[in-house]
Amino acid sequence: MRKALSLLLFSVLLSLGVTASGAEKTIKLGVIAELTGDMPAVGASCRNAAELAVKEVNAAGGLKVGKQKMKVELVVEDNAGKADQSAAAAQKLITQDEVLAIVGPNASRYAIPASEIAESSETVLITPWSTNPKTTLDATTNEPKKYVFRACFIDPFQGGVLAKFAYENLKAKNAAVLYDVASDYNKGIAEVFKEKFEKLGGKVVAFETYTTNDKDFSAQLTKIKDAKPDVIFLPNYYNEVPLQVQQAKRLGITVPFIGSDSWGSPELLTLGGSDLNGYYFSTHYSADNAAPVAKKFIADYEKAYGAKPDDVAALTYDAFGLLFGAIQRSGKVDREEIRASLSTLPSYKGVTGDMKFQADSRDPIKSAVILQIKDGKFNYFTNANP
Amino acid sequence: MNDGIVYWLQQILNALQLGSIYALIALGYTMVYGILTMINFAHGDVFMIGAFFCFLAATALGLPFVPTLLLTMLGTALLGVVIERLAYKPLRQAPRVSAVITALGIGLFLENFTLALAPYPKHIPPLLESVTWNLGGVSVSSLQVIIIFLSLGLMLVLDYVVHRTPVGMAMRAISWDKTFVPLMGIPADLIISVTFAIGAGLAGAAGTMYGLAYPVIDPYMGIMVGWKAFISAVVGGIGNIRGAMIGAFILGGVEIMVTAFFPSTYRDFVAFSLLLVLIVIRPYGILGQPRTQKV
CATH class of the missing domain: 3.40.50.2300 (Response regulator)
Known part of the structure; x- marks a missing residue:
């Protein structure tokens, strides 16, 4: 009931947003990162790359959705390196901040609980770094989840x-x-x-x-x-x-x-x-041996944060790349449309190599x-x- | 030497190293309990602060091992006294549960204060040149030797202070009776402060040695180690100093042996179950004496 209500509320708000022309329109995207807890370096890389990806898109005037350009707004949540807080952060982003999609968490032990929330709330979640197969598989049926994707190999x-x-x-x-x-x-x-x-x-x-x-x-x-x-x-x-x-x-x-x-x-x-x-x-990738598309990202990241991007940063950037691609391709700001667009996205040239989602799988094919x-x-x- | 014997000697050495560190922390629990019948749950976090003091002394000040150890012990001793004066002394006449809750609060404060300043795990540089000797197949590292002997040394000094000096006599007297002993001219507040200083100082020493043996430190490191030290103190008979040392070596030994025999997942389960059985057989711990309630 509650889920249905929040979905209803969301769609009402969404339609309001679309009809009220002239006002500043933004697309809200959520990030769940391990900013504190036992692996803060992972969370920091994830947040840095997310901010860089969003800054680039906004500097170019925003994402082209249908006929208009929309700026992207980032909502970053800390999961404190805890499984329960990862689920709580996903819940908050989906129901309270009403984000269009979520990137993160990174470690599998946090990504799995968060992915359950995203799946049941029918919101796209892309984990950059979680390589455990269970993240994208339904625990009871062992079928791929509908709304959970990843940017890395398994x-x-x-x-x-x-x-x-x-x-x-x-x-x-x-x-x-x-x-x-x-x-x-x-x-x-x-x-x-x-x-x-x-x-x-x-x-x-x-x-x-x-x-x-x-x-x-x-x-x-x-x-x-x-x-x-x-x-x-x-x-x-x-x-x-x-x-x-x-x-x-x-x-x-x-x-x-x-x-x-x-x-x-x-x-x-x-x-x-x-x-x-x-x-x-x-x-997932090596900064020394990166593809030409990655060179610009590596240089920008180094300039902004004074360090070479690690694999989490590169994968987070690719997760956003996938998401931006899917949003532009669907031409709508709608959770269900994004999901459909993402799962059928043609091969994406990312920082960590070329990737493509197979039919009936949420895990991209790529090399190590x-x-x-x-x-x-x-x-x-x-x-x-x- | 026979492979089997070498293997077990190696595991015994591992157990001695772990037990030494538990013992140094357990002493702080047992001393405070002995004198105030209060469980100082912030003690594990004082140990964590000790490891961070060691990190600061070794990196920011660039000190070698001995000054780092002394400075860390001094720093945590001061911290122990400050905690006692600010948080526990005002509650000395309050119900005991208030003091225990305050202790938990102090522990959370120390953890989150450190977390706010240092969210990333820190690496303590090797302060001692690590040499590994091979004695007939058994690997003995210089660090292991130093940890075991320094801990034993500190414990002997403490045992001497408590049982053979006037300060120690005053401590034992206050733990016996807090109402009448001060009437005989013993400065109870001072003695309680000294007790906290010694307990926290030993936790600082434990923090330093732990930081050298396991050089990646973080703000939550004190929780589990603190619990284990507390359990050591209870097993040995809380309030009894020699008991705390025995309890710590038993716990260290059980942990290592369980891991050696079973999958390590069973370690805490088997270790704590064994201790539970021990407590059922000897409710006051190995060396503890049943206290009769004075009316």
Whole structure:
């Protein structure tokens, strides 16, 4: 009832907005970002890129919707690095701020609860960085959600890329995994890695877990050391990886570590220092090896915020690019029209590569890159497909 | 050496390191409880502030290890005294639950105050050159040795102060009877302040060592560690200093062993269940004495 009422109210307001000609018209878009909590660097990148994308569009006079140009207004909500607040922020943006669509949250453990709200409120949500398949799948039917999209690849793809990289490029036969069992992203990718690595002929000799916010990994790492792996896979967030690597080194572990796109924040280098030198991880794009369309974004972002955009920033920018494209293509400011337009959008050339939504899927097809950490920098190593 | 023995020696060493840090924090809980029969729930956050003091001393002032440790202990000791004077002393005659709620409030204040100033996790630079020795297959790092021995040293000093000096005697006297002991010329307020200063100072030392062992710190780091230290204190017999140390090493040992045997998801569940059983068997903790209510 309440949902129906708010939808009714929304459409009334919308029609008022359309009929009252001459007044300043804006399109409201929402962002949910991890501005505080355990991964504030992710949230900051997301907000920065969102503001940059909106500023560019407004500087050009706004989005062309039908026959008129409309400015874009951004509403940024902090989810405080909490699942419940992510859902609450989505609720607030949809019912109170009445945004047309939402970008974010980024981490899967926040994107999944927020996506449930967006789906039930029939509002488009694009998560830039959530790679867990569950984000865009309905929990009960396992069918794709109607209103939830993402701008990145998914974990089965990434897990396969990393398993192949460890097995073929690093020539590892025995791998160990240490992952956060309480976090959707980490758990999902760890399981895929294990499955694919064993399918290739390797062996996962230790499959160890911990819980979010743990700081002491000595018991698990001692077990891993005892299993004598050739490589250790840490599909964990940038704030935990340095602790795990440092503690492993203190226990006398010398084998290389590999990671997933959650490593991709420059904060990793500040927190980890030289301990991470020489290790590899998979991610969405590399600033060194970016397509020509990305060059302008990278330069603008660096000028505005004094740092190279990380993968979250690039994906957020692409999420907005997809959204702007869909709005212009539909020619209407309507939640249902945007959804239809987005799902049938022809190939979009983004900062993180070309992407396109397949029919009956909310996950774009795109490729991954492997980066190597060297001399305090992320360096492009190779392109990768599973 | 045999692989199995090496493995277990390594895990025991891990347990000693974890237990040492829990012990330093547990001492603060147990001392304050001993003297005021009040649970200072802000203590875990004082420990967190200690880690941030250590970060500031090491980065902004660029100090080496020993001055950083001393400055951090001094800083948190002062913080402990200020908290006691501003927040707890006005409530000393109030119902005990008021003081406990105030303590929770102080804890939230410290967390959010730090969050407002430092929303990003901070990295404490390595203050000590890390050397890892290989003793017949067991890896022993210099950091581990320093943490374990420094903690044991501080605990021995504390034990001496409490049991062998006039100040310690005054502390024990006040914990025995707060009404009549001041009539015998013992400055109760001063002694209570000293107790808070020592407890918070030890939390500062724990913060420094924790920051060196696990160098990524954030404003919420004190919550879980604080709870574990509190549980250590209860297991050992809250109010009893030696009990708190024993409780902390038991908890550290159980945590490491559970992770070594089971999936780590079971760690907190098994550890806390074991402690629950222990409390059922010995409700006053391992070294605690049942207190008879004086009428």
